[in-house]
Amino acid sequence: MLKHIIMLVLMVGLMTAVGWAQEEGTATDSVVQQTLAAPPTNVQAFDTPNDNGHSITIEWDISADDGQGLNNVVKYLILRSATPDGQFAEIGAATPGATTFKNSGVKDDEDPNYFPRETDFYYTVSAVTADGGAESEVVGPVRGEGQFFDTRNGPVLVGCLLFTIFTIFFIRKAKSGAKLYIRPLAGIDAVDEAIGRATEMGKPILYILGLGSAADIATIASFTILGRVAKKVAEYQTSLIVPCYDPIVMTVAQETVKTGYYDAGRPDAYNEDDVFFLTNQQFAYVGGVNGIMVRQKPATNFYLGKFYAESLIMAETGSSAGAIQISGTDEVTQIPFFVVACDYTLIGEELYAASAYLGGDPTLLGTLKGQDWAKAGVIISIILGIIAAVTGQTWFTELFHVGN
Amino acid sequence: MESEWRIFLWTTLSVGLTLSVFSFLYKDNPFYRFTESLYVGIATGYMTIILWYTGLLPTLIDRIWIGQPWWQFWGGKWWYIFPGILGLMMWFRFSKKKAWLSRYPIAFYIGISMGAAIPLEMKNRVNEQLFNTFISPDFSAMAGGFWNGISEIIIIIGVLTGLFYFFFSVPHKGVFGTVAKVGIYTLMIGFGASFGYTVMGRISLFIQRVQTIRDWASTGIEGGGGMSAIVWIFVLFIVLLVLIEMIRHMRKKPTEAV
Incomplete structure (x- = not known):
């Protein structure tokens, strides 16, 4: 009996000892697991420069246990509060090794991503390990404020100013009666010839302004050429068809054509329905224009403006319908299609030149000259920039660098 | 079964419209005219509604009247009234x-x-x-070696001569003419490459359409579809086109006689 009692006591004692040992082990392990990383230091929060004020940038030095020491940082959490001793909420996370975070949002106060400007905030950064986070000291208050001028765009301002000076100088020169030389362009010389051909054949002229909006530079250049074409059309009493893709482009085109007819002294011949809205779906527009080409058989097709994938489909249909075709766009990917399918193509910059050349207006001529000399400035800058890059003079190349 | 029929009918319509558009490659015909009018009409109507729901409603009307009766516009962003x-x-x-x-x-x-x-x-x-x-032409092995340097020199020459081609203030004669000619050759090489690249994209679009037709033909309706359906629709299409041509020809004849 005693033997059994001793055995029982020994077993209980052994089990208890094992239990204690396990508890002790767990306790030791938990001490190891609960090891936190050192918090990030030198935390700074400041208004993000060169923005609209809806952003604050937070910077810090990495934790002593990030990539070194205990090397147990899994991420950094950025916490924000409206008061220094208030409840800090998590607003974002950064990967180990990161030292900066931008707390930004949109300006629309109805948007869930709204970030208020001119509102004080306090920030803290927490170095997170598997066992928890170690927060840095609280920094703040800091508020986002909008800047009037983005200093990174300095080179853009200088470029715009130089271009404006060139343009004003040449406009004044053109207005003073000085002869400004512009080299002849084959496509431009063909415009009158193409209008004459349509008149002789008694067929209409089709003018496509492209898919651009009324604010696209190519569309604006096209309006000027349209004005000139409309004037000639009115003089020769030919008909003009202008199907439009954009309702505002249509409105401006109507005004342009009307002015052309007035300038030719034939306002009675102007028909507003000749300039009409077709549709603003790209390939539906192509279908409609192709239909006009094969049914009304225009003698001359103009494609001047902004074009995309529809360029070849339209130009090819026009070519198979036997029309003389003059095209021009600044959309580089579409120029090859016009080159192969049209009789004359105005390549990129030539489209802008055409509007000045045909208009003959001193303001436009002066603008073209201004552009030309701005281009000369660009060529000289490239040569100097390459010399600077070869000789390692990076200060010169940086003068042209626009930050993002 | 009903949904299968519905899918079959819509796909058949899609294939029919695709073939109608392709029929334009032959010449203008009533099938193409119908599809063109349908497409232009639907596209315009659709875009108008899209413009209403994604433009006018959220950016103007909803901002002026934020969940209020129309006469209480002062509760919202009333200044949007000006645009x-x-x-x-x-x-x-x-x-x-x-x-x-x-x-x-x-x-x-x-x-x-x-x-x-x-x-x-x-x-x-x-x-x-x-x-x-x-750029400073880099001939080092790390940057890509000799050909990398040559490629960068070509880029520099191409940019400078291409830019000069668009300089309108001097006649393209003599040295200027040679520089401008190099510029236009560079541009044409670029356009050629762009042309080839885009045509490849177009061919893939064409293949996609042909695949739609093939899939339609191969799925069809259980027990009644298959390749025979596509053959029939092609035959029907061609017969109708021939009939239209014959009618047009017959109508033209008396006029020509006069």
């Missing part, structure tokens, strides 16, 4: 006497757009491209 008035002024185009009022919103639109576009164009098309052309 709204500018938009309404476009309707004066329908009045011959007051049509001039519609020019004001156009002037605002073009003016604001140009003001926003010019600095962007200067930044993206001038400054950034200029900065990225400031």
